[in-house]
Every structure is written in structure tokens, then in C-alpha cells.
Amino acid sequence: MSKLVRLEIDGKPVEVPAGTLVINAAKTVGIEIPAFCYYDGLTLQGACRMCLVEVEKSPKLVTACTLAAAEGMVVRTQTPQVVQARKAMLEFLLTNHPLDCPVCDKGGECELQDLTFRYGLGESRFLETKVHVPEKQWSAVVYYDAPRCILCYRCVRICKEGMGVSALAVVSRAVDSEIAPNMGDHLYCDECGMCIDICPVGALTSQDYRYQTRPWEMKHVGTICTHCADGCTTTLGVYNNRVIRGNNHDRTGLNGEFLCVKGRYAHDFIAHSERLKCPLMRVDGKLVEVSWSQALAEVAARFGGIRSRGGKFGVIGSTRTTNEENWYLQKFAREGLGTGNIDHHRSGDVISLLSALKGRADALAATSDLYERKAALVIGSDLAQQHPLVAFQLRANWRHHESHIYTVTRGPVREDAYSRLRVRAEAGRELAAAKSLRQALQAEPELLILFGDCVRGAAVHELVEFGDSLGIPVRYICLVDYVNSRGAMDMGLTPGLLPGYQPAAAPGLDLAGMLAAADLDALWVVGANPLKNAALAAERAFVVVQDLFLTETAARADIVLPAACAYEKTGTVTNVCGEVQRLSRAVTTMGAKPDLEIFRSLAARMGLDLGEPETDRVYAEMRRQLPVPAAGEAARGVVASAGDTLFTSGTLGRYCGVLRNVREAPGGLYQ
Amino acid sequence: MPASASDVLKSAAAIAKGMGITFKELMSPTITENYPDEPPKFQERYRGVHVLQRDENGLEKCVACFLCAAACPSNCIYIEAADNTDAVRFSGAERYAKVYNIDYNRCIFCGYCVEACPTDAITHGHGFEVAGYNTSTLIYRKEQMLVPLPPKP
Numbered sequence: 174m175s176k177l178v179r180l181e182i183d184g185k186p187v188e189v190p191a192g193t194l195v196i197n198a199a200k201t202v203g204i205e206i207p208a209f210c211y212y213d214g215l216t217l218q219g220a221c222r223m224c225l226v227e228v229e230k231s232p233k234l235v236t237a238c239t240l241a242a243a244e245g246m247v248v249r250t251q252t253p254q255v256v257q258a259r260k261a262m263l264e265f266l267l268t269n270h271p272l273d274c275p276v277c278d279k280g281g282e283c284e285l286q287d288l289t290f291r292y293g294l295g296e297s298r299f300l301e302t303k304v305h306v307p308e309k310q311w312s313a314v315v316y317y318d319a320p321r322c323i324l325c326y327r328c329v330r331i332c333k334e335g336m337g338v339s340a341l342a343v344v345s346r347a348v349d350s351e352i353a354p355n356m357g358d359h360l361y362c363d364e365c366g367m368c369i370d371i372c373p374v375g376a377l378t379s380q381d382y383r384y385q386t387r388p389w390e391m392k393h394v395g396t397i398c399t400h401c402a403d404g405c406t407t408t409l410g411v412y413n414n415r416v417i418r419g420n421n422h423d424r425t426g427l428n429g430e431f432l433c434v435k436g437r438y439a440h441d442f443i444a445h446s447e448r449l450k451c452p453l454m455r456v457d458g459k460l461v462e463v464s465w466s467q468a469l470a471e472v473a474a475r476f477g478g479i480r481s482r483g484g485k486f487g488v489i490g491s492t493r494t495t496n497e498e499n500w501y502l503q504k505f506a507r508e509g510l511g512t513g514n515i516d517h518h519r520s521g522d523v524i525s526l527l528s529a530l531k532g533r534a535d536a537l538a539a540t541s542d543l544y545e546r547k548a549a550l551v552i553g554s555d556l557a558q559q560h561p562l563v564a565f566q567l568r569a570n571w572r573h574h575e576s577h578i579y580t581v582t583r584g585p586v587r588e589d590a591y592s593r594l595r596v597r598a599e600a601g602r603e604l605a606a607a608k609s610l611r612q613a614l615q616a617e618p619e620l621l622i623l624f625g626d627c628v629r630g631a632a633v634h635e636l637v638e639f640g641d642s643l644g645i646p647v648r649y650i651c652l653v654d655y656v657n658s659r660g661a662m663d664m665g666l667t668p669g670l671l672p673g674y675q676p677a678a679a680p681g682l683d684l685a686g687m688l689a690a691a692d693l694d695a696l697w698v699v700g701a702n703p704l705k706n707a708a709l710a711a712e713r714a715f716v717v718v719q720d721l722f723l724t725e726t727a728a729r730a731d732i733v734l735p736a737a738c739a740y741e742k743t744g745t746v747t748n749v750c751g752e753v754q755r756l757s758r759a760v761t762t763m764g765a766k767p768d769l770e771i772f773r774s775l776a777a778r779m780g781l782d783l784g785e786p787e788t789d790r791v792y793a794e795m796r797r798q799l800p801v802p803a804a805g806e807a808a809r810g811v812v813a814s815a816g817d818t819l820f821t822s823g824t825l826g827r828y829c830g831v832l833r834n835v836r837e838a839p840g841g842l843y844q
Numbered sequence: 845m846p847a848s849a850s851d852v853l854k855s856a857a858a859i860a861k862g863m864g865i866t867f868k869e870l871m872s873p874t875i876t877e878n879y880p881d882e883p884p885k886f887q888e889r890y891r892g893v894h895v896l897q898r899d900e901n902g903l904e905k906c907v908a909c910f911l912c913a914a915a916c917p918s919n920c921i922y923i924e925a926a927d928n929t930d931a932v933r934f935s936g937a938e939r940y941a942k943v944y945n946i947d948y949n950r951c952i953f954c955g956y957c958v959e960a961c962p963t964d965a966i967t968h969g970h971g972f973e974v975a976g977y978n979t980s981t982l983i984y985r986k987e988q989m990l991v992p993l994p995p996k997p
Contacts, residue, residue: 275909275962276937308938384927384939387910413924 180246187242195237195248196224206250207259207288209266209373210325211238214429214569215334218326221266223288225258226250234258259292266323267297269304269348270374277321279375281388282422285323304348312360313834314380314438315369319351322376328352328368335431337557337568337587338362352376363819364835365561366437370420370430381438381831382410382418391417394759395425397746399493399739400435400822402653403428403562404540404748407436409740409759416440416740416760427540427752433561434819434835440740442828443760447722449735450764460723460733465766465774472732473778475715476510476695484694486512487687487714490666491700491768492520492655493825495744495756497786498768499657499664500672502699505772507671509781513681517666518701520654520814521626521749524662524802525633527674530649534799536637538621538648540750544570546648548577548617550610552636553603553627554652555842557587558818560749563623563650564588577617581607603627608639615643623650626814634804653749654815655823656739660747663795664788669809673791674800683810699768700736702726702824719768724824735765738825742767745788753792818842886970891953893971894946896990897964904934904990905965908941912957912966920950921957944986948974 175190182199189198194217196206209221217239225234229247234255237248249255266285274280306319324343329352333339340362344353354360369377391410398407398419406426407419419437424430442448452468453460463471479486488506490499506515530536543549543566556564564587570576571591578592581603589595594613598606604627614620620643628636633651640647653659665672669680682690688703693711699719704726709716718730727733739746740759744767747753766774769786776783794800815823820832827833877884886892897905908925924943934940957966976982 273937275911276907276939280909384908384925386925387914389914390910 178242178244178246180242180244180248182248183250189242191242193242195226195228195235195240195242195246198242199237199248199250204250206237207292208238209284209288209323210327212327212330212371214573215327215330218330221323221325222262223259223266225255225262227252227255256292260294263289263293264297264299267293268299269320270323271303271305271320276384277375278378278383279321279372283375284373306351309358311354311358312362312364314364314366314434314831315354315360316378316380316383317352317354318376318378321374322351323374324350324352325373327371327373328377331367331371332362334572335565335568336363336365336367337564337590341368363557363561364434364438365432366420366434367431370422370432370437379418379438381441385417386410386412392759394757395421395423396740396757396759397426397656397748397754398432398436399656400439400825401433401560401562401817402655402658402749403560404656404746404750404752404754405432405436405562406754407432407440409440411759414760416443426754427748428562428565431562431565434832435561435822435829438831438835439822439825439829441830442721442825443738443740443762445722445828445830447828448762448765449720449722449727449733450762452735453723453727453730453733455731460728460730468732468734469771469774469778472717472734473775475731476697476717476775477779479694479715480510485690485692486510486514487682487690487693487696488512488515489684489687489696489698489701489703490515490517490661492517492653492658492661493739494657494661494700494768495739495742495746496657496660496664496753496788497744498699498772499661499666500786500788500791501769501772501783503665503672504783505776505781506697507677509776509779509783513668513677513679514687515666515681516668516684516687516810517661518654518684518703518815519662519667519810519812520658521651522629522633522812523651523653523659524667524670524674524806525630525804526637526649526651527800528802528804528806529634529637530799530801532799532801534796536648537799538650538750540566540748540752542621542648542750543567545574546570546576546621547574547619548579548614549621549623550579550581550607550614551586551588551592552581552607552622552624553583553598554623554625555582555584555586555818556623558842559625559654559814559816560652561819563652563749579610579613581610600627604632604636604639607636611639611643615645617645619646619648621648621650623652625652626812629812650750652814654817656748657746659749659751660745660753663747663751663791667806667810669806670802672787673794674802676803676806680806680809685811698726698730704729705824719771720824721765722824722828734771736771737762737765737767741765742769744769816842884972889968890970890972891955891958891968893948893969893974893984894957894989895967895969896944896986897967898991898993899936901936902993903936904940905936905963906941906944907935907937907963907965908939908944909962911960911962915956915960917954917956918950918952920947921945922947941986944989946984946989948982948984949979 185202208224210218219239224237226237227249308318329341332341340355369379391412395408398405405428410418451462454463580592580595596606691710693714695715697717702724716730718727719734719736913921922945926942
């Protein structure tokens, strides 16, 4: 705890830790000091001069955003001189700022508009014609309108410091100053859109939201991004049952204001023209549209028939469905269909990690640890590409707390730039390479180990042994691919484990085993595409697929049931650190149904009573006592990450127009 | 009882007075309007069916800023915005109203939309004959409210 200092702001006594900026100290007693360039977490700029205040014994007005509070300081924010300075500053900022608020996308949520209303003069003495510069398009998603820019440098700083990309800078002098992209006329960057979100005015605008609607006309729905496993909250702007934009300007959720290209723009798959909106049934070798009742009746009848003659089922679950749906699906498979053949595409070996930790719950890291722990070791993952939020938090930790980052990867990664030690290792040799860092790691007070799919099975046990031998507190994160990859394992979508990693009485086949079993009678695939790279051995098997699109697997199906996506349903999902978060429904697509509703309808038609999903109970038990799955369970099945980059997202990525258009990031996975 | 001479005089005076008013009004200009045989006359600021204005170049003044919809107390304005392109330009600014509907089932003719409009695009006209047998005919589209383009010379 740092020393407290006492100062006085507008006559109010304030006590804050030494080093606190006056602008923030004022906030603690409810005094607003207006500012544009100041942004929490970024370096100080002092560019906009909006936060000028009067400080006793100081001859001139001082910028509150660069002034640290000191003992006995007397600050005044409402004197005539300060009020006059604010008016003059706003008048100055508006010299060339076009008054096109009715057209501007920022109108209604613009900081310049708000502060002009609150502190402005109301009219200007500058009667000259405003300088006009035509708008520029920098990339498929970023537009820049120079006259609107107030040169606060927020975009420049977030790109350099927050994202570690440095794609923006200020060029020219005086009235000609403007922001310029790194490639002269276009951007070569992550296309994360952080610059657009952080812009206090409408200078930077995004392709998807441009001229679509106004902020107050939309319904704002905060939900969890459906792409990677980091569990960012994205606030979807919904107008007329259509998702117009995604951002997180209100800093809710684990991610604060951070969102990557996927969380911000990759929602256009919802309204994709190829979206399935009607159940399909194979008639004479062709898939034809049928009604929901017809399709469900057929599935129930066929499943019932196969069950009654003791046929062999295979069930493949999803990494994007909710915990409730996963729980229900495994119960349906195990009790309703009487099979243990259930699996999903596993992208990280969480099971081995839990097995190796032997119930030590304090060795599992939370998202907040990424920003707080003093050292982190990254093994076998290009975080900036695969786990943007994790990379962002580690980078912020390094910037703010000078944490030490160590990387062990196959190729160059962005973390190299600020890592203390970096090691290149061939595929399969990552763990041995990590062990070579023993001496440096032992000197750290605490450590966070993040590992990708290259460390699996026995190697995870070896890694945990290595971590224990360092003699410092170590926490682990097993990196997985998709929004509910972790939840799928927690909820028992694995052949040998029930929800909460309890051992199953009769372990069944894993994913590869099901596809290879020639005597399979029925295959039920929910939100997965296993036949993309593999063939189904059982040619006569009855295949039911629940998905958004006609994937390779769905094209092979006998019945296809159109499912709702994560933005169209409620439920909970579990992120890479095991944090359970709730989805909110933003839109609905006519014809598609949430998977849980489909399961329930089928259960009802088959006369099954499976009860209500018990996810809360499972997680409560897991929190009370961290389960220890048998070491052998992890060996069952394949663990392999799909290796998605910033611009791919499994099957969904194929149907996101924005992700397909925007491919300008510096390098792909491992460059 | 036969009428006395004074009664006759009194009646004659009353008739004369009444007819005097009649003749006086007959001579003065009429106030009653001959609607529907003749178009009614309006005060300049009468708030009738809305008119969407065009600028001097014939482009729509409306830039789809949604302020009218925000100001509307009866929530009767529906807008869908779209981007102008160089090839097809509807309004003077970057954005135009692709769809602009006013639901006259709900409109209370308060004039807040006109007050809110930053480009003077929406104004009240003098149209008032908005009765209909079917409520769906009372949702006016942009095309019904726009000032027609002057015929090309």
C-alpha cells in the first residue's frame, strides 16, 4: 500500500495514494475535470488542454491529467479563469471541426459533443471557412475523417501500447496535422478497431456501423463473444432485429474496453444468406425442406428404433453451445440413448491439468491474474493471434507492472518484443525448451504458466512437476480454442467423464473412434464439423446434424436441424480460465431454434424425462472440491487446437464476411 | 284577443331588426368555407401531413439523423439509413434515409419532429385528409411525403 497524500479540490478534502493524478483524485469526490486525451491505462499525453485547473502557488493553469497529487495541494476547478480556459479550448478544437453531427456516426455518444454542451461557449468567433479534407478509407473496416479529428492521440497510443502494433502516428504540422496509417494510405494491422472505439469524436468510423443508425436508436445487449475462449463481453448494438455493431465502450466484462476483430465485427454470420432456417430431410438422396414437427418426429422415431434394438449411437457435441445444452446433451446420450460414445473436438488438455493438480484449486489462474501476476511463461501459443485478450492483459501487465514474460514458441510471436527471454522450439520439444528456463524462472516471486495444445497428456503432468519444483507459487492456464471449449469438458462431453469430471461407469468411444466404427447405427452431431477432414466409416449410419450452416458434416446428414447461434440464446459459457459467464439474447432468426429447445422437443417425443440442466450444481461442487480425473482419462481421444488466427474462427469464420475481407494482420500464426 | 296597434308595431320592428342583420351579413365577406367543393384555407403554420423537403439541387434534405424519431412522443417515425454512393446520390450529406415512414395512426401533429430537424428537411404541410377505412393505408412512406421533383425542362 503506497503512502496517502491529502489535498484539497474545490474546498473538498481528498485523500488518495501518492502518485494519483489530480484528474482521478477529483473523481473520487465526484468532481468532473473534462478531458479528451486522458485515457485510463494509457501513457499521459497532455495534448487536448481541456483539463486545465488552477493550482495554488502555480503561476499558470496546469493540466490535471499530468499532475500527480501532492501533499497539501490546493486545486480549484471552477474558477472564472478555468471556466474561461475550457470555453477557449473548445472554441479552438472546433475551429476546423465540421458541425455535421446529424450525419456523424458518433453523434449522440460523442465526447466533444457532450463537453461542448456542458462547458462550451455556444458560438464561435472563427468565421473563416473550415479546412476540409476528404474522408479516407484505411482498410476494409477503418475510415478516417481528418477534419473531425481533435488530435488527442488516443488511437495512436492504444495501437502502440495496448495492441503492440504501432500502426498509427500523427503526421504534418499545425492545422495540417492528421493521423496516418503505417502503410501510407492503408493499414497493416490487427484490424481490432480499438482506435475506432477509443476515438472521442467521429474521426475514426467503422465499416459495419457507418451511417447505419444512431446510438440511441439501438438496443444494447451485453453478451459473451462467441469466437475464441477468452470470454470477452461484447455489447451488441441491435436495431430492427439486426446486429449493427459490437463494441465494449462501457468497459463491462473481463476485457474492459478491449475487443479484437472477431468480437467487434464478426457477427455478420448471423444474417448470412446461407444460414439454415428450415429443417432438412434426406428424401431420395437429396436434402429437402420439411417442417420442424416432421423432422423432429423422424429423428425421434429413428433414434427410438435404434435404441430399442440395441443399436450403436455416436454423439458429438460442440465447443460453442452453452453449458446447459452440453449438460443436457450428455444426459440425453447417456440416459436417453444409453450410450457412452460422446465426445467433442478437444483443443487443450484441461483434463490432464486437473488430474496433475490433484485438487489444488489455487493453482488454476483467473483472467485477473494475467494483469496481476509478476511473471508469465507462455508455451506453444501465438497469443496475439489465438488469444487476443490474454495477450492484451499480459501486455498491459508488462506496461503497468513491469512483469516478466517468457515465451517458448515454434516461431516468432508478438510477445517476443517485450519478453525477458524467448526460446524457439520445434514442435514437440516445447516442454524441454521451457525447462531450460529453470534458472530464470526460479528467481521470480510467482509465475503464471500458459500452455497450448503442444503440452498434453503425460507432458502436462511433467509440466506441473516442473512448476512445483521451482519452489514458487505457480498458476496454470490450459489454452483452449472456442467460447465454450472449457465448458464442454466441465459438462462431461467426453467419453470417460461425467459432468464435473466424475468418472463414467461405462466409458465409450472418442471422436475418432466413432468416426472409425463401421458398425455405428446413428451419429448425432451438434454444432461441430468432424467430417471436414475425416470420413465416416459407417456408410449406412443415420446422421443427424444441428448447425447454423450446411457444413461438410451437415451435407452428409439425413436430417439437418437449424440451430440458433450464441447471440440468439441465453445460457452460460465457461472461458479459458474457467470463469462462467451468461449469454444474453440479442436477436432471433426465424426458423432456427436454440439447441436446448431441440433437445427438449426430441426428449419429449421419445418419452424421456431428463430433468433440468444441473450446471449450477456441477460448478458449485467443482468450486467446493476441484475434481481429480483419473490420469488415464486424458489419454483417451485426441487433443489438437484448430490453430485459428485472428481472422479465422472454425466454421463460423467461413461465414463472416468481415473476417474474409480483412486479412491485413502482420503475419499469420507464427508468421 | 285582437292585436293592438302597438303589438303590430313591435313585431314589425323585430322583423326589421332581424332582417337588418340578415342584410348586413349578406353584404359582408363570407367566413364559411365551401369544403369539400372548394379547397379549405389554412393558417400559415397549420400542422398537417408532413412534407419532406428538397434542397436547391433537388437532393433530399433529410440525412437520416434520427433526431425526429428521437423527439417524437408517439414513436411514429421509422427510419432506415443508408450510405450515399458517388453513382447514386439521394441527399447532400453522406447518409440518406432509405426508408422513412410516418405512422399517421399514431402521429399527434405536435410538431416536435419539425423542431428537432437540423436540416429543415421535415416540415408540416397542410394536408389533413388522412382518414381511411384501413389503418395500413395510414403509414406514409417517404415517396408519399417528398416534395416532387420539378419536371425536367
